[in-house]
Amino acid sequence: MKIGKKRALTTVIILGLALCIFSGILMTMSSRKLQADTYVHTEKLHTISAVRKLNYALSFGKPLDRYYGLDALLEETMALSTNILGIEVAGQDGRRVEACGQVSDVVRQSGAGEEYVLRKDGIYVFVPFDAGTIIMRLKADTVSTGTQKFIRFLAVTGGVTLLILVLTAALSVMIRGREGIGIGRMRITSILILLSAQAALGGLSMYYMDRSWQASVEQIAVSAAGMVETDINAVIEKGLSYGELTGIDSYLENITSDIPELSDLSIGEHMIKTTNNASSFPLSIEGAAEDEVNLVCYYDRDLIRINRRNNIIDSVILLLITIFISLESVNFLTGHLEMKDSRKGGGLYLPGFRLFNFVVSLAFTLDVGFFSVLSRKMFAAMNLPDSMSFMSGMPNAMYSAAVLIGLFGCSSLIRRMGMKKILTLGLIFGILGYVFCALSPNLVLLIVSRFIYGFCDGIIINSVRLYASAQKDPELHKKLLVEYTASCNLGVSCGVVIGGLVADVASHTAVFLTGAVLGAVCIFLAWFAGFPGKQNQGDGEDDMSFFSAVRELRRPQILVFMIFVVVPVYVATLFVGYTFPLFGDEVGFSNSMVSGFLMINFIIIAYLTDPIADKALKLLPPKYLMVVYMTLQTLSIGLFALTGTVWAAFLALVLTSFWDCFGMVAIDLGLDHVDGTTTEKCTLLQMVFGKLGLIIAPVAITSQLARGAAGATGVIVLVLGLGLVVYALFLFTSRDKTGSQARKEVG
Secondary structure, three states: OEEOHHHHHHHHHHHHHHHHHHHHHHHHHHHHHHHHHHHHHHHHHHHHHHHHHHHHHHOOOOOHHHOOOHHHHHHHHHOOOOOEEEEEEEEOOOOEEEEEEOOOOOOOOOOOOOOEEEEOOEEEEEEEEOOEEEEEEEOOHHHHHHHHHHHHHHHHHHHHHHHHHHHHHHHHHHHOOOOOEEHHHHHHHHHHHHHHHHHHHHHHHHHHHHHHHHHHHHHHHHHHHHHHHHHHHHHHOOOOOHHHOOOHHHHHHHHHHHOOOEEEEEEEOOOOOOOOOEEEEEOOOOOOOOOOOEEEEEEOHHHHHHHHHHHHHHHHHHHHHHHHHHHHHHHHHHHHHHHOOOOOOOOOOHHHHHHHHHHHHHHOOOOOOOHHHHHHHHHHHOOOOHHHHHHHHHHHHHHHHHHHHHHHOHHHHHHHHOHHHHHHHHHHHHHHHHHHHHHOOOHHHHHHHHHHHHHHHHHHHHHHHHHHHOOOOHHHHHHHHHHHHHHHHHHHHHHHHHHHHHHHHOOHHHHHHHHHHHHHHHHHHHHHOOOOOOOOOHHHHHHHOHHHHHHHHHOHHHHHHHHHHHHHHHHHOHHHHHHHHHHHHHHOOOHHHHHHHHHHHHHHHHHHHHHHHHHHHHHOOHHHHHHHHHHHHHHHHHHHHHHOOHHHHHHHHHHHHHHHHHHHHHHHHOOOOOOOOOHHHHHHHHHHHHHHHHHHHHHHHHOOHHHHHHHHHHHHHHHHHHHHHHHHHHHHHHHHHHHHHHHHHHO
16 A cells, blocks of 8 residues: 655654654653752752751750740741742641741642642742651742753754654655555654654753753752851851861761762861862851861762662653654554555444553553552551551552452443443543542542542453453454553553653642543544444353353362462552552652653563463463463562562562563463363453452552561562462362373273
8 A cells, every 4th residue: 555755744744743742741841850859859958957956956845836946947047048938837737836938828748748849839848857847938930940941952952853854754755656655664664763753852851851960969069058157157156266166077977967969078278179079169157267168068979870870760761651652653643544444334443442542551550650659648647557557558449349340240231332332431430530539638538539430440441351352253352452462551651651750740630630631532532443332242142241250160170260370460460550669669769760660561561472472372381381470470579578679679570571471361361271161251250350359459468568568568479379389289189180080081
């Protein structure tokens, strides 16, 4: 099939423009997050002395409202920076105790425990101390100005990149062919051009943000110098001369311990040359000669290198996201051009089917990287005893319960309503659930909202999977499963990263509202994909009945497989989506970084499932392959549960991804050796028992969180190991019985 040159060129240009704008938005959000984080961190340093003085005074039992001189302390802190518009002190009950400057509004931390809140009237920063919280109101124009500079930089680089893209596309289209170019050539050309453009734009943005962050490190040293100067002058004002001061070295050591970017501080008589390792600043000390006192700040290069590396990782993750979306966009457009003429009225449209699953997976996984952390923090805000820590797992448990309820009636609803209507109903539940999650101020309402949202996945994911398994054409059945698996994993990998970034830049509320908007778009895509109005199952209509599937549990092979294989394997999936984000929060990873690590899991599964599963299934039958899979999963996750280190967590995340490439295929085929059953019935039972495991496991895991995320992961290892032992023994004894029976027949 040939495509006209003008049409092909226009398609590439429009697609390139849309993707450049999209990647520009992601990069701008990342830049704004980085600027806000470094700005807030720098300004928080000005409160170090105030926090130390408050904690020292309150350690003698003095109530916070009896701390005389609190107003002077706040004024002294405000004088350290022109960026501080106002500052106040609130008690543990949230009541204002003292305020200074422009702080007319009452802004407090939400149940999610933000470090700061970015508003139009300023950035409100929360600094806790023993008896309450210091709240600073900072100027917001510093971050806004930095963001505008980055946007101007991005506009110039993006414009140049887009111009090069247009010229390259025009040249590639005009080189060969008089009438037009083929679909295959257009696909390859578009991918190469768009990926090169995204790599160039992402690389330049990465360089700009790295330079901006390095410049912020020097500002931290400037803030430290101002703090030291103020504290020394405050002591001198009480009647001492500079030469009579003692304990300066100990004081500087305490300051250094509160500023991780600085490895040491010292005061000398001479300025030193500023290098990458140290900077020198003159101090204006009362009674000391000009340039006689200089503060030397030594940088912690190891920490700075680690932070730079983390920033680069964040940028690379965003670059990969734009590349994956570019690939999906090109595949959809070329597939659409290739199949649109052969599309039958009312028939399933494969490019639309893949696009629907991709966008649905992206929209409804935006919160994967932070939801377990959000639930945990909302639980902490309720001040309940540790014995009730299982409550923080209830949102996930209720979500799984709703998924299970949706699954029970799913097959019947497909036959009665048809795929189009049932998918629309599921999307409506998803939209409502996300909106209610966005409006939930506490854990109780979050549990209710998550229950409503659970019907979304209970209907959509199960409907599409049952629809694919019910296809009588083997080729179509296989094609739908491949397209479904690949598009869902790519959508999830993009969704968790974008959601984590939006949560860091804006708020959790913004993430849920973004997902609701994308969910509305999916309603149109469900109809565009050409799902049938009603499921046509012919003579096998009862094969999709839930009660018909339940009767299969009378077979020992199926009952043991569901309880001791399916349940543990689904529980093990919580390591990726539940305990790993909790561990990331423990060690200080940002939402976007946790999401980036999770993306690795989904990308490996999306691209390597087909080749790895194909080779694995040639080596062993599915039922024995499941023993290998569960053994490897137990060892990988168990390594993290035992050590609790970052490297063990990352290694377990990567290894479980590779094992999932064949394990999640083998589990679908694990009962093919059982005569008299069907794929549809086994698939339905598998989803039911899997969701039962996901209902119970979050509560069991969160009840152990007092031991840390690694300790709580031990629950997963225990369940997985128990299932492995029972299933392996069952296979061994069943084989012996089969062999004995065969020998008797031969005799």
